[in-house]
Amino acid sequence: MLNSFFTALLHELLGFASKHPDFFSEKTEEREEKLKNLKVPVPFKHYLQNVSEDHFVKDLHLTLDLLSGAQMVQLPLKGSLFFKAVLEFFTGTFASKLDELSNSYYLLPYEKRIEEAKRIIESDSLVARALRDLLVDNSYQEIASTLEQLSNLVVGGAMVLVQTPRDAGTLLKKEMRGTLSKEYPLSFPKFQVNRELIGGFRVFVNGTTKDFSWFARILKITTLKPKQSIG
């Protein structure tokens, strides 16, 4: 699913590296200066700014293996700075963009989805186009599951699911994501509508539930036993 994105990103990174053959021997400040013109998301600029040449090559091999058809679970992604940057991007900027999409987005016709994707990702870079394709060609569940798996493989990230009785809205989702990302770094909180909750919300983290829903409260109230007063 992320192959187009990785391809586009590698294209940009390798193009940049070929333009600056001495890049990895330079100091951080010099790297920062050169990276200003590179059209990739900020986490990858930070990555390039700090990564060593050996680690970059190693990450490159991992990415190429992935693009060659290897499954993520088969690769030693844990500790990879590149994939950590990928996660930072997807759980940060991209996740915010994703949260801007309404629930009805995935029910829209293909053309409408493209328009909507263009609205939230305006850039015309290769990476941006790959991201738009990602949004248009995949469902929210598919994207979220892939990122969840990647997070788990790279940093042992938590599986976070937030259920709300209706769409929580972009701002609240952003706030929730921000807070949950601090609690569970580099995890990708999934948002899901569950009308059964009636009100409030519910969070599942690695199988543990924190239930703030009305449904849970009603259940709690209706299962409360009154004090023994008869007798």
Added chain:
Amino acid sequence: MEGLSKLGIDPIAILVYIINTGVLLAVLVYVLYKPVLKFLDERRDKIQSSVDEAVLLKDELEKKSAEAKEAEARFEELLKKETENLRKFSEQRRSELEAEMAVARTDMLRKAGEEIEARKNELIKDVEDNILGLIKKIVLDIVRNKVPEEVVAESISDAWKQYK
């Protein structure tokens, strides 16, 4: 002698009479007096023996009577003691039985109480479950269908504030 003869008394006849009387007396003594005397002695001895025997029997009877009285007294004493023991035993047994009955009654009452309590609790629980189920249905129906969208949206924000 002649004088006696003149008086009409014949001394020889008198002698004969005397001899006759002597003989008669001797015969009588020998034939009658001695057997009668012997009979009388024997009779007296027999009576004496009977009297002695009666006295002996009387003594014996008195002795036996005394023994019987003594035995009776002892028996009465024993009987009294046994009766007392029996009374005490009966009393003790009655107390034990009463205690056992009290324990059994208490136990029975406790079990009955527990059973009644359990049954009461079951009934209360059933009623509570029914009421709570009904309340749940009503509440869920109301909040699912009657709560405005903006209230639901607000509830998410409120819950989030609570989470933070």
